[in-house]
Amino acid sequence: MGSIxxxxxxxxxxxxxxxxxxxxxxxGDRVGLVAGNGNGKTTLLRAMAGLGELTSGEIVRSRGxxxxxxxxxxxxxxxxxxxxxxxxxxxxxxxxxxxxWRVDVVLDEFETPxxxxxxLIRELSGGWQRIGLxxxxxxxxxxxxxxDEPTNHLDLGKLIQLENWINxxxxxxxxxxxSHDRQFLDATTNRTLFLRPGESHYFALPYSKARLALDExxxxxxxxxxxDFKEVGRLRKQAAKLTNIGINSGSDLxxxxxxxxxxxxxxxxxxxxxxxxxRSGEIKLSNSGTHARVLVAIENRDVSTPTGVKLFRIDKLHxxxxxxxxxxxxxxxxxxxxxxxxxRAMLGTAEEGIRISPSVVPGYVDQGMSQLPVKGSxxxxxxxxxxxxxxRSLSLLAAAGFPPExxxxxxxxxxxxxxxxxxxxxLRLSQPNFYxxDEPTNHxxxxxxxxxxxxxxxxxxxxxxxxxxxxFVRALGSRFFVIDNRRLTPIDSPEPFFAQMAAEANG
Numbered sequence: 001m002g003s004i005x006x007x008x009x010x011x012x013x014x015x016x017x018x019x020x021x022x023x024x025x026x027x028g029d030r031v032g033l034v035a036g037n038g039n040g041k042t043t044l045l046r047a048m049a050g051l052g053e054l055t056s057g058e059i060v061r062s063r064g065x066x067x068x069x070x071x072x073x074x075x076x077x078x079x080x081x082x083x084x085x086x087x088x089x090x091x092x093x094x095x096x097x098x099x100x101w102r103v104d105v106v107l108d109e110f111e112t113p114x115x116x117x118x119x120l121i122r123e124l125s126g127g128w129q130r131i132g133l134x135x136x137x138x139x140x141x142x143x144x145x146x147x148d149e150p151t152n153h154l155d156l157g158k159l160i161q162l163e164n165w166i167n168x169x170x171x172x173x174x175x176x177x178x179s180h181d182r183q184f185l186d187a188t189t190n191r192t193l194f195l196r197p198g199e200s201h202y203f204a205l206p207y208s209k210a211r212l213a214l215d216e217x218x219x220x221x222x223x224x225x226x227x228d229f230k231e232v233g234r235l236r237k238q239a240a241k242l243t244n245i246g247i248n249s250g251s252d253l254x255x256x257x258x259x260x261x262x263x264x265x266x267x268x269x270x271x272x273x274x275x276x277x278x279r280s281g282e283i284k285l286s287n288s289g290t291h292a293r294v295l296v297a298i299e300n301r302d303v304s305t306p307t308g309v310k311l312f313r314i315d316k317l318h319x320x321x322x323x324x325x326x327x328x329x330x331x332x333x334x335x336x337x338x339x340x341x342x343x344r345a346m347l348g349t350a351e352e353g354i355r356i357s358p359s360v361v362p363g364y365v366d367q368g369m370s371q372l373p374v375k376g377s378x379x380x381x382x383x384x385x386x387x388x389x390x391x392r393s394l395s396l397l398a399a400a401g402f403p404p405e406x407x408x409x410x411x412x413x414x415x416x417x418x419x420x421x422x423x424x425x426x427l428r429l430s431q432p433n434f435y436x437x438d439e440p441t442n443h444x445x446x447x448x449x450x451x452x453x454x455x456x457x458x459x460x461x462x463x464x465x466x467x468x469x470x471x472f473v474r475a476l477g478s479r480f481f482v483i484d485n486r487r488l489t490p491i492d493s494p495e496p497f498f499a500q501m502a503a504e505a506n507g
Contacts (some may be wrong), residue, residue, distance in 0.1 A: 002027055002065045004048055004174055008057035011040045014403075018044075018195045021057065023202050025144075025174045025191075030166070032185040032207050033178040035195035036445045037401070037417030041178040044195070045069060045146045048176065058199055061144075061204040068142030068380040072149050072416070074129050079122040083132050084388030103226055106135045109169060111161065126153030127331065134162075150414075151181045152442055153367070155331035156468045156498070160505035163187040169329070180445050182207055182471040193251045228269070235265035235454050282399050283424050283444075283451040287459035288431045290359040295462055296342065303334045303341055303488075310348045311337055314353075322474050327465045328497045329483030335466045336366070338488075339438045342464065346434065356389050363432030367439035369423040378422055379407040386429040401427045416443035424452070435463035441472050447470070470498060 003026040008136050009367040010019035017040035025031055037042050046052035047059055049069035061067065078086040087103045088096055108116055110131050121129060128154055132384065136143070159181075166175065166188045179185055185192070185207035192210035194201045201217060239261035245251070296319040303311050311334030319325060327335050345351040346362040364371060373381055383393040397407050399420050411419065420443040427435070435456070441449045453475045456463060467473055473494050480491045 001062065002174055003062045003066070004067070004144060004153045004176075005060040005128065006048075007060065009044070009047075009054050009059060010056035011043055012055040013040070013043075016197045018197065018200050021200050022377070023193065025275060026174060028172055030171075030177070031190055032189035032192045032210075032445060033176055033195065034185070034192060034207065036447055037403070037421070037443070038415065039197075040195055040341065042072075042148055045178060047149050047178065049146055065193065067141070067144045067146060068092070068137035068140060069146045070137045070148060070150060070373070071135050072133075072152065074121055074133055074433040078132075079120070081121055082118045083107075083121060083124065083128070084117045085157075086132055087135045087139050090139055096419075100140050102141075103135075106139045108133060109138075109165060125331070127155055127158050130154055131158065138169070142173070145170050145176075147175070147177045148177075149178060149443070151179055151184050151468075154468065156470075156501045157330060157505055159184065159468055160502050163299045164380050164505055172496060180441065180443075180447075180449065182446060183397045183469075196259045211434075232265045232269045233413040235261045239265065265506055281419070282401075283448050283455060284434075285424075285452070285459055286431050287461050288361055288433045290321060290357065291334070291362075292357040292359045293321055295321055295357045295360050297355040301351075303338045303369060305334075305337060311485045312488055314488045317481075317488065319462070319464070321462055322460050322478075323462055324478040326473050326477035326480045326494060327464060327466050327488075328473075328480065328491075330501075332482040335483065336438055339364075339366070339436050339464065339466060343436050346436075360434050361430070361432045362434050362436060363427045363430050364436045365423055365427055365438065365440045367442050369419045371420060371426060372386050372423055375411065376410045378402055378414070381411065381423065385426070388429070395429075396423075396425060396429075417445065420444045420450065433462065435461050437463055438466045440465075441467060449480055460479070470494075 005024045006021045009021040011017045012019075018035075020306055033041050033044070042055070046069065047054045048061075049067045051069065074086070078089065083090060084107070087106065088100060091102070092101055112130075112131070116124075116128060121132065124132065128152065131437070134147070134150065150162060154162065163184060165260070166177075175188075177185065177189060189206050192205060193202050193209050194214055196208070201214055203213050205213060218372060239258045242258040242261065248290065296317075298314050298317040300316075301314045305311060305312065327338060329335050341351060342354070343362060343364045345354045345356050346360055364389055376384075378397055379390070379393055382388055382396060383390055386393075388396065394404065394407065398404065402418070402422070406414075406418070411422070414422065420440075424440070440452065444452065449469070449472060454477055455461075463476075465473070465476060477494065480494050481488050482491050482497050483489075
């Protein structure tokens, strides 16, 4: 039996991120770890793996437990190795000759083509690098598995394959998964830990059911808070009345009683529960509007690679104001090439078969946040690019989750979550009326995803969306298209495509 025990675990980084955390994660427990960006998930996972320390408390692993920790990026020293070599290098040097067969077994589990096994890590897509990270950990045959954002860069097919793998290969060991993908958490976990600065909450439920239970806790906490403050008001009013009577009558007893009531009120007020709010930064969008009805018209146009290889054809596609198009398709079918083509046309490049309304103001986000400058800091980027002025820029960045001490940090040193929020702030400040969103939820926490959904719907934003996040697609899409057999084809719902991907992943 293997287990990881957290005893009064806490983490302070300028502010308290979590405290007094007491849970035991045992064999068969698959825990979803949920918190906003920068709120301690990675630090907690590293501490559980024995690679870092918390501010308080302790983490106890059962005797002899070998913990496998899958971080977010491939080590730099693997980039010039092939995928096979990078996984082999994870084995102890003395075991590499005798146990090299393990590498093939693990790669077989992830249905890795032979050609892919011998490609250099630096040549692999982000999704295959993610598979490589997991394989490097799994080849060591760990007794517990910790996964930090395992779904980033995975296409839908690989994501569903990973769900199946966790539910089969890792079903009998302790597993902790930090993820912002709500459906992935539902599919792979049976417990959920919500990290919070005040009281964290642990439920023996997958994410969606745990979220409902958490909402009930928050509603009860707010009701208690309101009740406590009403009692505070009553006690202070009674104390003031007794003070006046005591002074007028010269009764020291009433004055003492009045002080006791005030002390009770102060204690109750200081202990009153506050409604928890995610502190990872706001996400806001805008919609500059347009009177045009048809914003994009495409007829008889091929979408090709930069080298001219045809990917698929669009016979006819008109995008109307208020449309929220979702483009579905397997990896490599041309979704991102299509988004880039539309973006170039909106910026004024003449593209045969594509007409863009002159009133269109595009807002573009790709999965690599390539619209962010390579050099400079967030404050320089926002103040200079959008002519906001220093003070206004400081306020905008603070609201987006960048405290003053982080606003001068080089953009290249920001976490992926921070870059995503900076990119979304820049998107808002460009004041578009047409959004091109290519995997916009990569590295955005769940609270941010829900806020992004809310903003798009509230502003009735016209957009084209590419995403592997099934919850996000279901929440936003009004029209759906799939790239299949080298054609862009309209479909009524994304569900048949999701079901097809699941069936293929299940073999």
